[in-house]
Amino acid sequence: MAAYTLTKAGHKVLMLEAGRDYDPVKETPMLNTNGEALLMGAGTVDKDFGFYDATVDGGWTVPGEPYTTGESSDFYWWRARMLGGRTNHWGRFSLRFSKHDFKGFSRDGLGADWPIEYADLAPWYDKTEELVGVCGTNTGLDDMPDSAEGILQPPPKARVTELLVSAAAKTLGIPTAPMHRAVLTRAKGDRQACFYASPCGRGCSLGAAFQTTTSLIPMAKATGNLRVLTDAMVKEVNVDENGKVNAITYIDKKTAKQHKLAARVVILAASACESARLLLNSKSGNFPVGLANSSGQVGRNIMDSTGTGLGAHIPALEGRPIYNEDGHSSNHLFIPWWGHKQQAKGELDFPRGYHYELNSGFKEPGAGVGGKLQGYGKALKDQVKRITAPESD
Ligand SMILES: Cc1cc2nc3c(=O)[nH]c(=O)nc-3n(C[C@H](O)[C@H](O)[C@H](O)COP(=O)(O)OP(=O)(O)OC[C@H]3O[C@@H](n4cnc5c(N)ncnc54)[C@H](O)[C@@H]3O)c2cc1C
Incomplete structure (x- = not known):
């Protein structure tokens, strides 16, 4: 995004990417069937998210890039190298x-407020x-801020399952909204606009599902x-004798030459963890503990979003006529953040509630x-x- 903005403003930019080149127009298996794939397209050690997943290089493990965690730590870090x-x-x-x-901290006394x-x-x-x-609608909900008028594209229609959940949520006073x-x-x-025929996780050669390889980079x-x-x-960011950035050092992976x-x-946009690692690796006389690290806080206090999956079989939806349940390969409707009040009343034993991303509908069966x-x-x-179990994104 930085490269797009700078080049558009007339600046010359060189982008260094650790992974391989990738052309979604030629390489995206948008319309292949699961039956054509090994193991019906199921995930494997090499392709964690399934045979057709768009991460053609990288994943939870990256060959040639050792990865360790602290004692009794279980942190996995998805690294796409492409x-x-x-x-x-x-x-x-x-x-x-949202504002919350x-x-x-001002709301529930936990953590710290941001300075912005x-x-x-x-x-x-x-x-x-x-x-x-981005598609969706403005809802006016406190935990789901509205966009300026005219920014959002119209959302796809909610599916029957989503309408069912929405009606049930309404009776419980839980809001639902187009995702x-x-x-x-x-x-x-x-x-092009989405024509609802392929899981977004495979990548999108039409450019309908946003990815930088079909939009900002071209x-x-x-x-x-x-x-x-x-x-x-x-490998590192270099500085001159005054401590001003003046170069970068990189390894050409094909020749192993530095x-x-x-x-x-220099703009570091190598993902949160790798950008921090590069700053820590960039040690010099002026910056003995790494660049921009006088606070000693670089690489600390990482926060991740956590989630879990839950599947349910709803008998009321069984046996209905089979039709082309058009739409995104993910949810059209969701339950925005809620549960703050329940937590305040002691009904939840964790802070700040949660949100639900519903996935449902007729799909091509996977493994x-x-x-x-x-x-x-x-x-x-x-x-x-x-x-039919929905194929996951
Ligand atoms: C399965 C999955 C689902 C997700 N779904 C959502 C979602 O629905 N909504 C959402 O908001 N976020 C989602 N995310 C998170 C989102 O994808 C990331 O937050 C976002 O892509 C981060 O962008 P980035 O540019 O910081 O890093 P990345 O997208 O990781 O890009 C970093 C790039 O830098 C390259 N690089 C790394 N190290 C070096 C180096 N030393 N030298 C040169 N290049 C280097 C990498 O190869 C990579 O191409 C999801 C992530 C995953 C894994």
Whole structure:
């Protein structure tokens, strides 16, 4: 995003990417069936998110990149090593922090307030959503801030399952809302609208599901100001005798040779953990504990989002006519953050509640569907038709 903004403003930018080059138009298996894939497309050690997942290089483990965790720590870190990084397969859920996320301490006395507030970022959220292309609606809900008028594209219609959950939630006083997702429902520039035929996690050669390899990178290249070097693993940021950044050092992974490139300005955008690691690796006389680390806080206090999955079989939805349940390969409707009041009343034993991302609908069965079925022949096929497990994003 920085490269796009700078090249558009007329600056020359060199982008160094540790992973391989990736062309979604040629490489995305959008319409392949699970039956054509090994193990019906199931996840393996090499392809954690399934055979067709867009992460063509990298994952929970990256060959050649040792990864260890502290004692009794279980932190896994997804590292996509390819042009476009994790944007090629991310869930495209595009939610804003709310005013409460910035001022949590003021609300419930836990953690610390941020030194900035929601209003400081709101115009930047608008700019980003407009650039990326996000669908959804403004709800006026406290925990789901509205976008400026005209920014959001219309959301896809809620599916029958989502309507059922929504009606049930309503009786409990729990709000539901169209999910905000970075998937186009209307064409935008060279990017086409989604035609609802392929799981977004495979990547999107149409550019409907936002990923930088079909949008910002080609748009930046079109300015003539961007050069991209792939298989270039940055090792450290170099400074001159006054402590001013003047170069970067990288390893060409194909030749294992080290190179140093002069630079007036360096932007580290190698993901939160790797950018921190690069700062810590950039030690010099002026910066003995790493660059920008006089506080000693670089690489500490990491926060991640955590989640869990829950599946349910709703008999009321069984046996309905089978039709093309068009839509995103993920939820159209969701339950925004709620539970603060329940926590305050002692009804929840953890702070700040949670949100629900519902996934449902008729889908092409994947490998996982077999685990829930018994028998063979026509009886088995009938069961598959009755209870199809959604293919995960
Ligand atoms: C399965 C999954 C689902 C997700 N779903 C959502 C979602 O629905 N909504 C949401 O908001 N977020 C989601 N995320 C998170 C989101 O994808 C990331 O927060 C976002 O992509 C981070 O962008 P980034 O540019 O910081 O890092 P990345 O996308 O990881 O890109 C970093 C790039 O830097 C390269 N790099 C790393 N080290 C070096 C080096 N030393 N030298 C040169 N290049 C280097 C990497 O190869 C990579 O291409 C999801 C993530 C995963 C894994």
